[in-house]
Amino acid sequence: MDLSDFTGYVGVDIGGQSVRVGTLRDGELVVRDFATPSEYAPAAEQIVALARELAGGTPRGLGIGSPGPLDWRTGHLLWTPNIPWKDVHYPRLGDTLGCPVHVDNDANVAGLAEATLGAGRGHQIVSGFTLGTGIGFFTIMGGHIYHGRLDVEGGHQLIDPNGPRCGCGARGCLEAFASASAIEARTGKKPSEIDDPEFWKEIGRYLAWGITNINVLVCPDVVVLAGGMIQRGPMLFTPLLEYVQQFNCVLPPPTVKVAELGHQAGIYGAIVLARQGHGT
Amino acid sequence: MDLSDFTGYVGVDIGGQSVRVGTLRDGELVVRDFATPSEYAPAAEQIVALARELAGGTPRGLGIGSPGPLDWRTGHLLWTPNIPWKDVHYPRLGDTLGCPVHVDNDANVAGLAEATLGAGRGHQIVSGFTLGTGIGFFTIMGGHIYHGRLDVEGGHQLIDPNGPRCGCGARGCLEAFASASAIEARTGKKPSEIDDPEFWKEIGRYLAWGITNINVLVCPDVVVLAGGMIQRGPMLFTPLLEYVQQFNCVLPPPTVKVAELGHQAGIYGAIVLARQGHGT
Numbered sequence: 001m002d003l004s005d006f007t008g009y010v011g012v013d014i015g016g017q018s019v020r021v022g023t024l025r026d027g028e029l030v031v032r033d034f035a036t037p038s039e040y041a042p043a044a045e046q047i048v049a050l051a052r053e054l055a056g057g058t059p060r061g062l063g064i065g066s067p068g069p070l071d072w073r074t075g076h077l078l079w080t081p082n083i084p085w086k087d088v089h090y091p092r093l094g095d096t097l098g099c100p101v102h103v104d105n106d107a108n109v110a111g112l113a114e115a116t117l118g119a120g121r122g123h124q125i126v127s128g129f130t131l132g133t134g135i136g137f138f139t140i141m142g143g144h145i146y147h148g149r150l151d152v153e154g155g156h157q158l159i160d161p162n163g164p165r166c167g168c169g170a171r172g173c174l175e176a177f178a179s180a181s182a183i184e185a186r187t188g189k190k191p192s193e194i195d196d197p198e199f200w201k202e203i204g205r206y207l208a209w210g211i212t213n214i215n216v217l218v219c220p221d222v223v224v225l226a227g228g229m230i231q232r233g234p235m236l237f238t239p240l241l242e243y244v245q246q247f248n249c250v251l252p253p254p255t256v257k258v259a260e261l262g263h264q265a266g267i268y269g270a271i272v273l274a275r276q277g278h279g280t
Numbered sequence: 281m282d283l284s285d286f287t288g289y290v291g292v293d294i295g296g297q298s299v300r301v302g303t304l305r306d307g308e309l310v311v312r313d314f315a316t317p318s319e320y321a322p323a324a325e326q327i328v329a330l331a332r333e334l335a336g337g338t339p340r341g342l343g344i345g346s347p348g349p350l351d352w353r354t355g356h357l358l359w360t361p362n363i364p365w366k367d368v369h370y371p372r373l374g375d376t377l378g379c380p381v382h383v384d385n386d387a388n389v390a391g392l393a394e395a396t397l398g399a400g401r402g403h404q405i406v407s408g409f410t411l412g413t414g415i416g417f418f419t420i421m422g423g424h425i426y427h428g429r430l431d432v433e434g435g436h437q438l439i440d441p442n443g444p445r446c447g448c449g450a451r452g453c454l455e456a457f458a459s460a461s462a463i464e465a466r467t468g469k470k471p472s473e474i475d476d477p478e479f480w481k482e483i484g485r486y487l488a489w490g491i492t493n494i495n496v497l498v499c500p501d502v503v504v505l506a507g508g509m510i511q512r513g514p515m516l517f518t519p520l521l522e523y524v525q526q527f528n529c530v531l532p533p534p535t536v537k538v539a540e541l542g543h544q545a546g547i548y549g550a551i552v553l554a555r556q557g558h559g560t
Contacts, residue, residue, distance in 0.1 A: 125428055137496075147499065148500060149534070158489050158493055209441065251431075
């Protein structure tokens with residue numbers, strides 16, 4: 001993907017701590033940010049001002065990655081756990097700016113960045129997990145975020161219906177076994193504080209299980225692992241990749257890659273979304 | 281879908297017992313068949329003759345549903361378990377007939393029929409299982425068979441890595457728990473001979489587990505269940521649908537429907553494939 005194609009498109013990465021607004025200028029990422037205000041109205045004003053500044057006038061398109069639960073079709077955010085905003089209609093920013101607006105949840109937007117500019121670039125179908133507090137899941141097809149009927153939630157695939165209770169209400173989702181919050185609930189420690197290889201072998205096994213199900217149900221060209229937990233490196237990935245080899249029989253194992261864009265994935269993805277839109 | 285759009289397209293359904301060649305005339309299915317010969321060459325001759333007869337000349341397109349393992353991109357069948365044909369190149373039929381040829385495996389082709397003309401008609405994304413000797417899986421998107429990198433094999437999603445050995449070599453695939461052959465291996469009886477409600481509750485639970493993973497990983501508009509085992513009716517579906525309700529939390533449960541086209545799905549799907557091709 002030629003980064004010069006993105007000139008004039010602006011991305012917005014909404015986070016609990018800060019709102020980041022960025023664009024690509026001659027292929028270089030330029031970002032402005034401000035502390036996330038407790039109400040949406042002043043945030044909207046700053047987003048509009050920064051988008052105009054970064055685009056040097058009216059942007060060609062605005063892409064927004066936002067925490068959910070979010071209706072990507074309407075761009076409506078009713079509420080979200082970590083920001084006290086209520087009843088946000090992101091597309092109204094486009095009325096003010098005079099440009100199209102495309103909105104999606106932050107896991108999908110970060111996945112879009114990895115699929116187009118990061119670890120999955122050059123591939124047609126890219127799926128992945130974001131391994132954080134929860135386990136986000138994304139599939140990008142032909143440069144567009146795949147949603148299906150509502151939105152995919154592959155971090156909630158069922159591992160054991162008698163397993164631990166998940167935040168979603170079900171029992172035994174992958175997220176209830178292998179997310180940072182599940183690990184902390186089970187061990188009393190953060191993933192960064194655990195150095196027992198046997199423990200990471202177990203987590204690697206659960207994630208390989210989830211990757212196997214991605215392989216047979218979606219069969220992507222590559223699976224990308226993103227999120228804070230990838231910093232555990234070989235402690236996690238060595239057993240994980242061994243289990244991926246062991247579990248995949250009917251189809252060859254998928255290629256598994258580690259995300260490349262780190263904390264910039266959100267803003268890169270929002271810029272890509274600004275240009276690509278949601279496809280058909 | 282308007283059935284008159286299919287005039288002139290011919291479908292071929294390759295089976296272990298018979299080869300069926302069909303078309304739609306004024307929306308009515310017209311089928312000719314012959315016993316599957318032990319070699320491919322005489323079958324090819326008959327397919328060509330029947331296709332010309334049914335199309336009233338050169339067909340506008342030929343669609344073929346064949347047992348696999350099959351490379352749908354090249355239409356090359358190296359071998360297949362239940363027919364002694366070797367090294368079949370189906371697209372050569374098109375050279376003889378002078379029309380495009382599209383080939384896919386029989387589960388995908390039957391799924392295409394259900395998605396476009398059967399239980400899934402009117403929906404954009406239709407996934408399903410074919411519950412037979414094995415557990416086939418298909419996803420149809422916008423009227424085209426979805427393959428991903430190779431082809432999807434959702435009947436081999438992982439239920440329990442310590443579970444029974446599957447025909448694919450892995451342990452604990454869905455197919456190793458809930459296919460007709462797995463049931464027969466475990467109980468010594470065919471599914472049609474088992475009337476214990478507790479047994480069918482267990483099978484319904486495994487299939488609901490698989491449907492839950494379809495829902496979170498693919499999120500189709502509807503899930504269609506096909507194949508011989510659907511004849512067990514409420515004995516299977518009542519507990520299955522209860523478990524689908526119980527297991528799906530993060531997303532609403534998917535709509536589950538029973539296949540409508542029965543043993544005609546293969547020939548209908550081949551005709552649809554003849555017209556639609558594989559898309560992009």
